[in-house]
Amino acid sequence: MTRLATLLLLLATPPLAAADRADVLVADFEGDTYADGWKPTGTAFGKGPARGTLPNQMAVTGFLGKGLVNSFAGGDDSTGTLTSPEITIDRKYINFLIGGGKHPGKTCINLLVDGKAVRTATGPNGQAGGSEHLDWHTWDVSDLAGKKAVIEIVDEQKGGWGHINIDHIVQSDAKKQAELKSQVLEIGESYLHFPVKTGAPMRRVKFLVGQDVVREFDIELATHGQASFWAASDVTAFKGKKLTVEVMLPADAKLADLIVASDKWPAADKVYQEKHRPLFHFTSRVGWLNDPNGLVFADGEWHLFYQHNPFGREWGNMHWGHAVSKDLVRWKEEGIALYPKKYDDFAFSGSAVLDKNNTSGWGTKEKPVLVLAYTSTGRGECIAYSTDRGRTWKEHDKNPVVKHAGRDPKLIWHEKAKHWVMAVYDETDKKQWIAFYTSPDLKEWTFTSRIEGFFECPDLFELPVGGKEVAGATSRWVLYAADGKYLLGDFDGKEFKPDFKEKKQFWYGRFYAAQTFDNGPATGEGPPRRVQIGWAQGVTFPGTAFNQQMTVPVELRLVSTRNGPSLRARPVQELESLRDTDKPIAPIKDVTRKGATTLADDLDAFELLLTTSSVRGFTLDIRGTKLVFDTDKKTLTCNGVTASVSPRAGTLSLRVFVDRGSIEVFTNDGVTAMSIAAIPDEKNTKLQFIPVTDDTTIDSAQVYRLKSAWGK
Structure with missing residues (x-):
């Protein structure tokens, strides 16, 4: 190609648009140690990037890959800094993922130019509760183009939320931080459905009629990917009105994709029919x-x-x-x-x-x-x-x-x-x-x-x-x-x-x-x-x-x-209406047996009425969960719950309700009541009585399978 043809080709080719320029990775923290030039001080940042959640920390989510900066090393009382090598600013934005404590100047990430902090950001958590989820933050650095800078990550805070989490620092011409987005809806249906992703960043949603905020709530919106479930807001009070929905969303998320108007509850035909839904304890549908x-x-x-x-x-x-x-x-x-x-x-x-x-x-x-x-x-x-x-x-x-x-x-x-x-x-x-x-x-x-x-x-x-x-x-x-x-x-x-x-x-x-x-x-x-x-x-x-x-x-x-x-x-007596038959499963009366006795099998939710005498202690194996009566201590114990129990004239009566997440025990016609968290072993459908000694008599045992209170 001649020099003239080359020149004409260059003139005909449009200049590279800023949005088309590739991102410049500053650090992704995927190594076992901090990359060359990154210098830690103190103990908070450990010897290298963390592999997610550290000991005694809530689950850390939202980071990319396998590693991140996590200053929880040693707990919330450890302190230190982590400083990058010098970089040249040559994109409009610096994006990074951030989580942890909201303590300005104490748990933060700083951009230093000539040794001075020209940009700073903290985590979102300033009080008890919160989440260890990381979300995108963006610095607009267009006015700093060409300057030399250093990134400094700081943990100088002790006590609650005294740590900072950072990942995937990148220079870019595209902004990743959430921005306010709104949509005006003509309300004709009864519900607005929202996709929820458990563990996602918490978003503040506002409903406005005119300039007035009529509802406001926090929700873990599934802005990208599959929802864990759908939640709904009843908007019948606003039918015939224009309702504005506002929420801070990532730049590439569309609010219109996250709202579904409907006259039906989300997945109405599946609610109360879920695999792990209790059959007779009240739970909210969502x-x-x-x-x-x-x-x-x-x-x-x-x-x-x-x-x-x-x-x-x-x-x-x-x-x-x-x-x-x-x-x-x-x-x-x-x-x-x-x-x-x-x-x-x-x-x-x-x-x-x-x-x-x-x-x-x-x-x-x-x-x-x-x-x-x-x-x-x-x-x-x-x-x-x-x-x-x-x-x-x-x-x-x-x-x-x-x-x-x-x-x-x-x-x-x-x-x-x-x-x-x-x-x-x-x-x-x-x-x-x-x-x-x-x-x-x-x-x-x-x-x-x-x-x-x-x-x-x-x-x-x-x-x-x-x-x-x-x-x-x-x-x-x-x-x-x-x-x-x-x-x-x-x-x-x-x-x-x-x-x-x-x-x-x-x-x-x-x-x-x-x-x-x-x-x-x-x-x-x-x-x-x-x-x-x-x-x-x-x-x-x-x-x-x-x-x-x-x-x-x-x-x-x-x-x-x-x-x-x-x-x-x-x-209450009304619970008996859930028994699948008037007669119990294979009732037992006046039986003394050696070793374990299977009272019933092929069980889901059920009720047990048990009376036993000559008590020398026993265990009820309830689908893999052990309920233990200790005759010396006169206690019933199950999954960390212990109650004092006294047999009457050597006889102990139990009424036990077993559902998909719990066991409730009532002794001697309600003298003692116990509520126990217990998720049954799905592979174990048996109920067994295991005496400590062979002279323990089961005076009577009646087991009733219980139907769903939800109608199907």
């Missing part, structure tokens, strides 16, 4: 749950409200979920009852009552309203009411009704005093109390007294004492708190006077923040039922769209004992 809230019976329905994150498997975005049941066993979800007033003003725990006498004036005696009290984390204790059977709620226009350092209001009507009572957790003078307020109308509240020694989530109710009278009284008041320990005493509507200072306990294990139903119906000619449900704290279902469950509902009774009245918990 998302996290914890404390039961607002338990109340009205118009033939048992209402279960609960703390709920509709957008993820972990705690956050606290709403009130809502489900109803005709029989305490088969539940139908009614969606969200309470939304947060705004972000950071979340709907924490509380209770609900039926205002039968229309003291509030919000209903009528013919059509009484449901009234709830809850903790608004930004305002205080708030009141709301419903005229449509709990499906929608309107806030009292003078909220908050109580403002203090505390939470979790429990409402009751005190019949003798003829006023409402609010028992609420209170923090005063560096002490923990239950405080009592009274009101004639659920609107205006007056402080009356407090009792020390109780933590959150109080419950307060009166029960008749079964058997002989106690000190001339036929009933006692029960004051309960989240840990399941209770006092008995007298409550005149203003002050609780305990019978004894020492608390009693009958629940053990995965049981927290229990509440009893207000307005429970009577059974026959007996007193109103006092039905209790607790949060089975820590019963998890890895890899699913849902997390945590409630315990089985139990009916509480007060019985006379040598040590005074004590509570007993009996699983």
Whole structure:
């Protein structure tokens, strides 16, 4: 080719566009040691890049390849720096992945020019909780083109989130950091579906009508790749309106690809049919749950409200979920009852009552309203009411009704005093109390007294004492708190006077923040039922769209004992409707055998009724999980949960409920109750009784397979 032809070819070829220039890798931290020129000081960064998560650290995700900079070496109290060799800035941006602590100047990455920091960034975590996920951050360095620079990674912070994670530093003409994106939707369908990727970066989503933010929540959006599951937001309240959705997304992610409008719940035909879904314990169809809230019976329905994150498997975005049941066993979800007033003003725990006498004036005696009290984390204790059977709620226009350092209001009507009572957790003078307020109308509240020694989530109710009278009284008041320990005493509507200072306990294990139903119906000619449900704290279902469950509902009774009245918990009779047949599987009666006895096989969820005498200790092998009775210690132990158990005249009776994530044990007609996290061995479907000695007699054993409460 002649020189003229070469020149003409060059003139005809367009210049290389900036966006077409290849990225320049600064460091990917894939080696066993830091690359040439990278210099660590101190101990925080170790001798080389980490291979992901370090000992005692939460799971680290979001980095590329196998290695990353992780200054958690030695824990959060280690410190140091890591400095790069000199680089020349010749692209518009420097992109890198970052995670860890949010401590400016202490856990950070700096760009140094002439020894001075001209750019800096920190991790996202500034308080307890958080995630070890790395996300993209971008520095615009177009004004520094051609300059020499050094990258410095710093960990000079001790204590919580005292570390920094960095990976894949690259010069580029394309920006990778998330940017605000929005989409305007004409709302015609009932739901907006969002893809969730568990462990992905948390994104803040906002819904706006005009300029007003009407919803705001955090969600781990699946911006790239397959979703773990789909979550939904009910937008029926905005039908016929224009709704703007805003969220910070990676530059290459399209918001339109992440929202699906529909009149149906995501995968509605598969919800409650999942492989690991409990068959008879309440779980939310999607998302996290914890404390039961607002338990109340009205118009033939048992209402279960609960703390709920509709957008993820972990705690956050606290709403009130809502489900109803005709029989305490088969539940139908009614969606969200309470939304947060705004972000950071979340709907924490509380209770609900039926205002039968229309003291509030919000209903009528013919059509009484449901009234709830809850903790608004930004305002205080708030009141709301419903005229449509709990499906929608309107806030009292003078909220908050109580403002203090505390939470979790429990409402009751005190019949003798003829006023409402609010028992609420209170923090005063560096002490923990239950405080009592009274009101004639659920609107205006007056402080009356407090009792020390109780933590959150109080419950307060009166029960008749079964058997002989106690000190001339036929009933006692029960004051309960989240840990399941209770006092008995007298409550005149203003002050609780305990019978004894020492608390009693009958629940053990995965049981927290229990509440009893207000307005429970009577059974026959007996007193109103006092039905209790607790949060089975820590019963998890890895890899699913849902997390945590409630315990089985139990009916509480007060019985006379040598040590005074004590509570007993009996699983509600309605649970028997889940038995697949009226007759148990191969029942056993008055059998003494050597070695292990298989009580049943081919089991999924089931119920066991067992009575055994001449007790010398035994083990129940429940699909691979061991429940052990130690006759010397007089204890039952299973998966780290231990409860004291005393046989009656040498006989021990157990009622055991086994589901896909838990085991619940009730001894001697409810003297002791245990809630245990236990995921069954899928390859082991047996239930076996293994005695310590050969003279242990099985007086009776009945096993019932249990059907799904979800209808299929």
